[in-house]
Amino acid sequence: MENELVIKKIEEMLNIASDFTRLKIMISLLDDTKCTCTCATCAECRHRHCMIEKCVGDICTEINASQSLVSHQLKVLKDSNFVDSRKEGNRVYYFLKDGHIKDLLRIATDHVMEEE
Amino acid sequence: MENELVIKKIEEMLNIASDFTRLKIMISLLDDTKCTCTCATCAECRHRHCMIEKCVGDICTEINASQSLVSHQLKVLKDSNFVDSRKEGNRVYYFLKDGHIKDLLRIATDHVMEEE
DNA sequence: TGACTATATGAACGGCCATTCATATACTAT
DNA sequence: ATAGTATATGAATGGCCGTTCATATAGTCA
Numbered sequence: 001m002e003n004e005l006v007i008k009k010i011e012e013m014l015n016i017a018s019d020f021t022r023l024k025i026m027i028s029l030l031d032d033t034k035c036t037c038t039c040a041t042c043a044e045c046r047h048r049h050c051m052i053e054k055c056v057g058d059i060c061t062e063i064n065a066s067q068s069l070v071s072h073q074l075k076v077l078k079d080s081n082f083v084d085s086r087k088e089g090n091r092v093y094y095f096l097k098d099g100h101i102k103d104l105l106r107i108a109t110d111h112v113m114e115e116e
Numbered sequence: 117m118e119n120e121l122v123i124k125k126i127e128e129m130l131n132i133a134s135d136f137t138r139l140k141i142m143i144s145l146l147d148d149t150k151c152t153c154t155c156a157t158c159a160e161c162r163h164r165h166c167m168i169e170k171c172v173g174d175i176c177t178e179i180n181a182s183q184s185l186v187s188h189q190l191k192v193l194k195d196s197n198f199v200d201s202r203k204e205g206n207r208v209y210y211f212l213k214d215g216h217i218k219d220l221l222r223i224a225t226d227h228v229m230e231e232e
Numbered sequence: 233t234g235a236c237t238a239t240a241t242g243a244a245c246g247g248c249c250a251t252t253c254a255t256a257t258a259c260t261a262t
Numbered sequence: 263a264t265a266g267t268a269t270a271t272g273a274a275t276g277g278c279c280g281t282t283c284a285t286a287t288a289g290t291c292a
Contacts, residue, residue, distance in 0.1 A: 067238080137251090
């Protein structure tokens with residue numbers, strides 16, 4: 001990929017990540033519980049077994065935001081491949097889509113914690 | 117630190133990072149050359165010996181942006197602790213301030229490269 | 233079918249901020 | 263001192279986007 005294009009894509013990615021509401025949503029979908037299973041499936045699992053899924057309503061409650069706002073931002077996150085969703089009856093369950101987001105959040109957290 | 121505050125600070129950090137001009141500046145200050153020295157100083161060095169410093173004019177040329185724009189954005193980056201500077205005569209040399217930015221950029225790059 | 237719940241979506245508004253232009257400051261050299 | 267070079271900064275503006283309000287869609291249950 002060309003250099004400028006890579007930077008452009010990084011910009012887009014970080015733009016999506018750098019919003020208070022979206023951060024709260026993603027962090028609410030983040031499970032820091034470590035998976036200790038050593039089977040091949042777990043090792044390969046794209047979600048690394050640290051994924052949590054939550055329906056829209058629960059996310060609204062947890063981050064204390066309106067249903068409309070959460071739905072809008074979930075769409076943004078989904079369009080940008082940060083999350084994916086699964087439908088079950090009335091409800092739609094969302095979950096983080098890959099490990100990079102977790103790494104990103106971890107590094108960002110390290111950074112802000114380090115400055116006293 | 118309280119949870120909401122941490123998220124707020126992550127938001128601020130990512131907001132700074134998620135701009136095309138600022139990304140180009142930071143990446144121009146990034147040196148991927150690995151330091152192979154094993155001395156104690158190198159091991160401890162906050163900059164990890166992968167730091168490059170460049171004066172404002174050179175950054176302008178390299179990223180093809182106006183002096184005013186680069187100066188403005190360098191100030192933003194400095195106020196946010198992403199970079200620091202050193203004065204030498206007429207010139208002011210800027211450099212990345214810590215390793216988290218490099219990690220952040222690396223992860224973001226991995227993420228955008230992976231999607232096809 | 234109709235009432236209810238869960239989620240999605242379109243339109244509109246307001247605020248933030250990246251960029252530019254003009255100018256100021258600071259240092260160098262003659 | 264004066265001219266020239268390097269960098270910083272203030273003001274102004276135009277565009278983007280986060281949020282809200284209103285409403286639509288989709289599924290459940292009786």
